[in-house]
Amino acid sequence: MKKQLFIMFLNSVIIFGIVGICINVSPFVKDEAFAASYALINLSSPEVLASQAKSKISYYISQEDEKNNNTQSEEKPVMNWIGSKDSDDGQSITKTPSDVEKLMKEAEKKTKESDAKGKTSEEAYQGGGTIISLDDVEIQSKIPKSFYSPDIKKLLSQGAQLQIKDKSKPTILIYHSHTTEAYALLDLGYYIQSDSRSNDSSKNVVRVGDELASYLEKAGFSVIHDTEIHDTDYNSSYDDSRKTVEQYLEEYPSIEITIDLHRDDITYSNKTKVKPTVVINGKKAARMMIIAGCEYGRVKNFPDWEYNLRFDLAVQNKVNEMYAGLMRPILFSERKYNMYETHNSFLLEVGTDANTLDEACYSARLFGKALGELLNEKYVV
Numbered sequence: 001m002k003k004q005l006f007i008m009f010l011n012s013v014i015i016f017g018i019v020g021i022c023i024n025v026s027p028f029v030k031d032e033a034f035a036a037s038y039a040l041i042n043l044s045s046p047e048v049l050a051s052q053a054k055s056k057i058s059y060y061i062s063q064e065d066e067k068n069n070n071t072q073s074e075e076k077p078v079m080n081w082i083g084s085k086d087s088d089d090g091q092s093i094t095k096t097p098s099d100v101e102k103l104m105k106e107a108e109k110k111t112k113e114s115d116a117k118g119k120t121s122e123e124a125y126q127g128g129g130t131i132i133s134l135d136d137v138e139i140q141s142k143i144p145k146s147f148y149s150p151d152i153k154k155l156l157s158q159g160a161q162l163q164i165k166d167k168s169k170p171t172i173l174i175y176h177s178h179t180t181e182a183y184a185l186l187d188l189g190y191y192i193q194s195d196s197r198s199n200d201s202s203k204n205v206v207r208v209g210d211e212l213a214s215y216l217e218k219a220g221f222s223v224i225h226d227t228e229i230h231d232t233d234y235n236s237s238y239d240d241s242r243k244t245v246e247q248y249l250e251e252y253p254s255i256e257i258t259i260d261l262h263r264d265d266i267t268y269s270n271k272t273k274v275k276p277t278v279v280i281n282g283k284k285a286a287r288m289m290i291i292a293g294c295e296y297g298r299v300k301n302f303p304d305w306e307y308n309l310r311f312d313l314a315v316q317n318k319v320n321e322m323y324a325g326l327m328r329p330i331l332f333s334e335r336k337y338n339m340y341e342t343h344n345s346f347l348l349e350v351g352t353d354a355n356t357l358d359e360a361c362y363s364a365r366l367f368g369k370a371l372g373e374l375l376n377e378k379y380v381v
Contacts, residue, residue: 093365094283096358097211099202104358107185116190118271120354125266125274131329136320137313138329143296150332152313160311161343162256162379167220169254174209174261175226177241177337177347178234181205181263183357184275187284191273196265196353201227203357208350209261211364219372224248224255242338249341257311257344260337263360264289264349275354278325280366286351286359288367289328290316293335302336307343315346318374323366 096104129142134152141150164171182198182205184191198204206227213223226244231237241260249255263286266274276287292312295302312330319327328349339345348367351360 093369094281094362097361100207100358100361103203104185104356111186111188111192113188113190115192117193118267118273119190120184120188120273120275122275122277125276126329127266127331129331129333133329136324137317139292139313139332140329142331142333143294147296148294150309155306155310155313156317158310160314160379161307162311162375164221164256164375164380166254167380168222170222170224170248170252171254172213172216172221172223172257172259173226173245173248173252173255174213174223174259175228175241175244176205176209176230176262177237177260178231178262179204179206179227179229180231181353183208183263183351183353183355183360185357187356187359191354199229205261205263205350205360207357208263208360208364211361212259212261212368215365215368216372219369219376221372221375224252238337242341245338245341256342258338258342259345260347261364262347262349263355264352266352266354273352273354275352275359276328277351277355277359280323280326280362283362284356284359285323285326285363285366286355287328288319288326288351288363289331289349291331291333291335291337291347291349293333293337293339295336297334299334299336302340304340304343308339308345311344312346314378315371315374319367319370322370322373326363326366 126140129140130145132139132141132150132152134156137152137156139150139152180197180199182196182200182203185203201207206225209225209227213225216223226248228244230241230244233240245258266276268274277284278287279285290312292305292309293299293302294305294309309330309332316327316330337347339347350363350367
């Protein structure tokens with residue numbers, strides 16, 4: 001630091017010397033010499049020099065401190081926002097996150113086959129309704145054709161009613177009406193009762209939402225991930241989450257897309273649980289399902305439902321193009337949930353309680369990558 005201060009003093013002497021030269025030649029260069037002299041005198045004033053000295057001294061002190069102290073200050077995270085700390089730290093999209101891997105190792109030590117409540121099956125599952133398809137895009141419709149028959153080709157050509165003008169503003173909201181829905185930790189061929197529900201956000205759908213949010217952020221979008229528990233009273237969970245959604249929409253009018261992320265539960269009468277999976281890039285992923293609703297039967301006050309279906313099909317089509325087999329058919333039925341809040345809202349089922357957390361997190365990363373590409377290609381203006 002002494003060396004640096006000496007250099008700074010030497011620079012000041014040189015500046016005064018140059019000023020003297022400028023003054024002596026001023027009769028020949030007039031205004032230019034005066035301007036140069038004034039700038040140099042101002043630069044070498046005690047106030048400026050003191051300011052520079054303070055800045056330099058602070059810099060070198062901080063450099064020395066950094067060498068001698070490896071502890072760095074951390075910004076306090078904003079509640080419910082996903083930052084880079086929640087990403088996969090640049091790992092391959094197929095790599096198991098370190099925190100999930102740790103949970104799996106802990107589970108291996110404690111899990112006993114004698115604790116099994118039933119078997120798991122990876123067979124394909126369809127829960128009734130009529131399958132309507134166009135190429136790889138499928139809808140599992142539980143709505144009578146006499147009321148509405150989805151024209152997939154037409155709906156895809158229309159696309160979503162969506163224009164994202166500023167990606168830096170909150171654009172996507174991820175939340176969980178059934179926040180405590182959890183996953184198995186190990187792929188064993190059987191399940192234990194404790195896998196089904198958890199208030200621990202490192203083991204339930206919140207952790208899966210983290211992966212989805214991180215990959216949407218990688219695509220440049222500002223994402224809000226609400227982690228509040230909404231299913232303390234299961235019967236009022238959608239009413240509770242609706243209040244949260246509406247609060248965010250009021251605070252951030254820029255939000256265009258809301259995703260209510262769940263996990264499914266498919267259990268046969270013989271207690272076998274279905275865990276729908278697909279292998280992508282050599283790794284098992286939990287198959288996913290978008291739920292779309294309409295104003296039919298007991299569902300009232302949902303006049304704009306078709307906008308959501310258009311968006312759902314655009315998303316389904318893009319994910320299928322990139323990751324064949326990841327999506328189950330869109331479930332189109334007599335439902336509403338909170339999908340009427342925007343024209344681009346859907347409920348997303350990521351696997352079932354028999355799928356592993358690792359499988360579900362992988363699926364969320366794949367889905368986030370595909371959704372991010374779709375939005376950037378077609379809906380960012």
